[in-house]
Amino acid sequence: MGRPHVLVIPYPAQGHVLPLMSFSHYLAKQGIQITFINTEFNHNRIINSLSKSSYQDYVGHWINLVSIPDGLEDSPEERNIPGKLSESVLRFIPNKVEQLIERMIAESSGTIISCVVADQSLGWAIEVAAKFGISRAAFCPAAAASMVLGFSIQKLIDDGLIDSEGSPRVNKTIQLSPGMPKMETEKFVWVCLKNKESQKNIFQLMLQNNKSIESTDWLLCNSVYELETAAFGLGSQILPIGPIAWAHSLKEESTSLGSFLPQDRDCLDWLDRQISGSVIYVAFGSFGVMGNAQLEELAIGLELTKRPVLWVTGSWDQRKPPIKLGSDQVKVVRWAPQREVLSYGAIGCFVSHCGWNSTLEGAQNGIPFLCMPYFADQFINKAYICDVWKIGLEFERDERGVVPGLEVKKKIDEIMRDDGNYKKRAMKVKDIVMKSVAKDGISYENLNKFVNWIKSQVN
Missing domain, CATH: 3.40.50.2000 (Glycogen Phosphorylase B;)
Structure with missing residues (x-):
């Protein structure tokens, strides 16, 4: 029996790369081979941030870091233009990921990827995996409440709270269900990005994600069930596995990988x-x-x-x-x-x-x-x-x-x-x-289920 191989694709921002890297290390410790895809710009930043130890000391032999272009100039001026990164994620990066998977399959004389684990904010990556007939899991590095808000977009439009482009029609505080945090329409995830272009791109991504998520095998969330009981009640398909960073010890050198x-x-x-x-x-x-x-x-x-x-x-x-x-x-x-x-x-x-x-x-x-x-x-x-x-x-x-x-x-x-x-x-x-990540805790059990499923994907 071959070793399971998982392709991991984070949104190209620090707060997304770190939890997905922690997740990758957890999977690697269970004997799963990982290919982790960063943009070239972020890949270089990660390699340059490593201290005296060699790259191999950090990643081990089970994680392979690969990179793809993001279509942006390396200059800070270009990268700091609001909306540029979100536009690249929406329009440029999807083709590069598809080409990479195509190349990996061609070079291996058949599909060698057991599963694609994609950042939940990259719904197109789920669609690319489906196109190649690869099993897929979406990973949300944010609170379940953020995901549930995204799932509620159509209802927010129907209720007249936002228009079809995500802009608030009224300034109002809402609560999606009792026990969930209150949210102001003016401060919805996509609204308060301080920039119209970014807002439009992120809202488009969220609409796409809602469709893509329907075809995923797993919807994992870096959260704790007991801390977000109401949100998990609304999103029953979301499985808490967090906090994923506790899946490996503070003493491991790998804790700094992804920075x-x-x-x-x-x-x-x-x-x-x-x-x-x-x-x-x-x-x-x-x-x-x-x-x-x-x-x-x-x-x-x-x-x-x-x-x-x-x-x-x-x-x-x-x-x-x-x-x-x-x-x-x-x-x-x-x-x-x-x-x-x-x-x-x-x-x-x-x-x-x-x-x-x-x-x-x-x-x-x-x-x-x-x-x-x-x-x-x-x-x-x-x-x-x-x-x-x-x-x-x-x-x-x-x-x-x-x-x-x-x-x-x-x-x-x-x-x-x-x-x-x-x-x-x-x-x-x-x-x-701590109870959630300890043996018999909800996060611990969900992680176990997922690992066993990955291993069952190997022919």
Whole structure:
């Protein structure tokens, strides 16, 4: 009997590549061969971010990283034009993936791919797999609530809440079912992308995905059933398998594979020197979303707290935070090994943009949040954190749309003082997550079922 071979295709953004890479490592540990497809631009960033160890030390012999062009120039100017990446994903990349699969089949004298695992936001990849008669699974790296919102698009149009292009007709807060987070029409996943072209492309992708998903064999979600019971109730075909990052140990070198930036591990030594529960961890993911005015106000607020700060600048490293705390009281790094950072007892709270990976990583370590969402699914995740799980607070913005320094200090003091028992609730959420990935937990069992199914695809 041959070894099962899975082709993995993420959406070409950091928050999508990382969970699918974790999933790939989990499958590889079960004896499944993986071919992981990145764009050439992201592939090069991943290889360049690896430290002294060799590429093989990270990927092992079971994961093969391959790349395809995305049709964009390598210059930051070209790549930062709003709507360019989403247009490439919609119109350019599908043909390149199809050509790659065709070539792989031709070179092997017959289909050697047991299954295609595609990012749920790439419905066309499911269609390409179906065209070649390959089994297929869709993987959602976001909350089930985000997927259920996508499935509800036609109903939202019928109810007059959005038009046929996804633009809101009314400014209204809705709840898809009791127990789900409340959502504002002005902040739907595709609406708050700050750019009409991106909005149009992402909405088109979501409409396509709704059709493509119908032909998938599996619909997997990097989430936890007990944290999103209402959403999974609405989307009964969605199987929770998260948080997938816990499928491999923090000690493995492979935890950094998939990162677009090299991780600064010096911050872990710095954390070792801090008092338990004292550090404010500040990280807003890989996108540069913060204007200069907000950067300055955040720095002022953090200084006013007089607490130690670990600040990850991400892709906007060229603008170092203007923070003036004492040298051993603040640590600024471009990129951190976040899963490890959040497992340190020194971390007291997480100032976050509420991306889903960050939300899960904070939740599974029992860390209270302070929320500053900007776009896409971050508002849904913020609603889970603040309103459903009650493990964090949202910063209030002023008339400029900026969170003032005094508001930063006030909310940090409130959550660190913890009269509201945020830490206690966060620890309960941690227990829920850990039970789900432990033996006999729902995520654990679903992962097992999927692996057994993959193995059954081999003739």
